[in-house]
Amino acid sequence: GAVVSQHPSRVICKSGTSVKIECRSLDFQATTMFWYRQFPKQSLMLMATSNEGSKATYEQGVEKDKFLINHASLTLSTLTVTSAHPEDSSFYICSGGGLGGEQYFGPGTRLTVT
Amino acid sequence: AQSVSQHNHHVILSEAASLELGCNYSYGGTVNLFWYVQYPGQHLQLLLKYFSGDPLVKGIKGFEAEFIKSKFSFNLRKPSVQWSDTAEYFCAVDMFSGGYNKLIFGAGTRLAVHP
Numbered sequence: 001g002a003v004v005s006q007h008p009s010r011v012i013c014k015s016g017t018s019v020k021i022e023c024r025s026l027d028f029q030a031t032t033m034f035w036y037r038q039f040p041k042q043s044l045m046l047m048a049t050s051n052e053g054s055k056a057t058y059e060q061g062v063e064k065d066k067f068l069i070n071h072a073s074l075t076l077s078t079l080t081v082t083s084a085h086p087e088d089s090s091f092y093i094c095s096g097g098g099l100g101g102e103q104y105f106g107p108g109t110r111l112t113v114t
Numbered sequence: 115a116q117s118v119s120q121h122n123h124h125v126i127l128s129e130a131a132s133l134e135l136g137c138n139y140s141y142g143g144t145v146n147l148f149w150y151v152q153y154p155g156q157h158l159q160l161l162l163k164y165f166s167g168d169p170l171v172k173g174i175k176g177f178e179a180e181f182i183k184s185k186f187s188f189n190l191r192k193p194s195v196q197w198s199d200t201a202e203y204f205c206a207v208d209m210f211s212g213g214y215n216k217l218i219f220g221a222g223t224r225l226a227v228h229p
Binding site: 034042043044045046049093095101102103104105106107108 | 158
């Protein structure tokens with residue numbers, strides 16, 4: 001199946017700093033990539049949908065100035081958490097959209113803001 | 115608002131028992147339906163999907179799901195579970211919302227299979 005990687009897998013940062021998370025589709029081209037947030041013992045919540053070469057579409061309640069998404073190519077999307085705060089600590093998961101309509105998920109990035 | 119409901123949050127079974135996990139969604143339009151599995155420490159993997167055609171779909175590892183349009187349901191089944199099926203299972207529905215298609219996940223069901 002299609003493979004999506006994320007880097008880093010874990011990151012700890014200080015409050016007020018910014019963190020960039022990369023999402024790559026390794027063996028397919030993802031015109032659309034999705035960013036989710038997963039709280040402990042809860043489901044995935046869609047944060048935003050990004051299309052290559054255009055601005056991301058953010059879900060209601062997600063601050064676009066805080067969670068910057070760049071989909072620079074068909075294989076790379078980045079999520080930058082700006083001025084991170086402890087409440088931003090979470091598990092962030094990306095996925096790439098396949099031709100068949102399904103999504104292929106990355107392994108996730110655990111962000112801890114101290 | 116569109117939503118996906120999974121009725122069981124935690125399920126505990128013995129090996130060889132049969133499994134059925136419920137999933138209902140609220141949306142009146144055309145949907146694509148998915149079940150994803152997340153094994154401990156691993157990322158989400160697709161178990162099976164339904165887009166159209168035969169409402170009974172078969173997935174990997176002996177899982178199957180049945181789409182019942184009149185009940186807005188897409189329940190996951192397996193006749194005989196194994197210890198290795200211990201994982202979290204997510205039902206997801208691809209639906210048109212806010213001007214585009216997006217995947218809405220249920221809360222997940224944590225399955226524990228005891229030997």
